[in-house]
Amino acid sequence: xxxxxxxxxxxxxxxxxxxxxxxxxxxxxxxxxxxxxxxxxxxxxxxxxxxxxxxxxxxxxxxxxxxxxxxxxxxxxxxxxxxxxxxxxxxxxxxxxxxxxxxxxxxxxxxxxx
Amino acid sequence: xxxxxxxxxxxxxxxxxxxxxxxxxxxxxxxxxxxxxxxxxxxxxxxxxxxxxxxxxxxxxxxxxxxxxxxxxxxxxxxxxxxxxxxxxxxxxxxxxxxxxxxxxxxxxxxxxxxx
Numbered sequence: 064x065x066x067x068x069x070x071x072x073x074x075x076x077x078x079x080x081x082x083x084x085x086x087x088x089x090x091x092x093x094x095x096x097x098x099x100x101x102x103x104x105x106x107x108x109x110x111x112x113x114x115x116x117x118x119x120x121x122x123x124x125x126x127x128x129x130x131x132x133x134x135x136x137x138x139x140x141x142x143x144x145x146x147x148x149x150x151x152x153x154x155x156x157x158x159x160x161x162x163x164x165x166x167x168x169x170x171x172x173x174x175x176x177x
Numbered sequence: 178x179x180x181x182x183x184x185x186x187x188x189x190x191x192x193x194x195x196x197x198x199x200x201x202x203x204x205x206x207x208x209x210x211x212x213x214x215x216x217x218x219x220x221x222x223x224x225x226x227x228x229x230x231x232x233x234x235x236x237x238x239x240x241x242x243x244x245x246x247x248x249x250x251x252x253x254x255x256x257x258x259x260x261x262x263x264x265x266x267x268x269x270x271x272x273x274x275x276x277x278x279x280x281x282x283x284x285x286x287x288x289x290x291x292x293x
Contacts, residue, residue: 096280
């Protein structure tokens with residue numbers, strides 16, 4: 064099946080620890096994205112990447128880091144510098160084809176930091 | 178800057194009745210508009226999009242949306258609601274420039290509750 068996978072589905076960490084969320088896609092999409100979802104706030108863009116080895120900060124990049132070493136993979140690290148890391152994290156990808164700008168989303172990772 | 182607004186936090190509809198979930202947008206140029214649905218603890222599922230062409234766009238699961246340029250709106254509609262349509266709905270607009278990596282700006286979401 065084609066799609067986007069995120070792992071793990073649930074993640075629990077102690078405050079002060081870095082944690083990495085996985086995102087893999089087999090849709091052959093060039094662009095990938097990370098969003099954070101909090102209740103009543105919609106989705107906010109953390110980082111995005113248009114091509115391998117290149118990525119850009121989104122609206123709320125502070126306390127997060129990413130890498131894009133392979134087209135299929137775009138892992139997100141939540142560092143100890145992120146003040147409120149508990150949230151639902153969504154990864155997405157999209158084609159650069161002008162006729163299909165829609166993004167496709169993974170199932171999400173719910174991170175709880177205590 | 179591109180943005181969308183979903184003026185209703187929640188919409189309640191009886192099963193079998195038509196439903197409308199509202200969205201208005203603000204863009205500097207031509208908008209690319211999208212609707213997504215999210216079920217609890219799941220990712221977002223793409224429903225439909227407006228890029229260009231007919232103002233009435235048909236999408237998945239019997240949903241449609243009408244693009245109205247003069248009112249800067251892109252309301253989601255369905256002629257007959259199902260209980261299984263109960264979910265969180267997001268409207269989104271695409272940022273035009275390549276520099277933004279085709280990122281979408283999302284509304285805050287509207288919770289749709291369809292009662293039997």
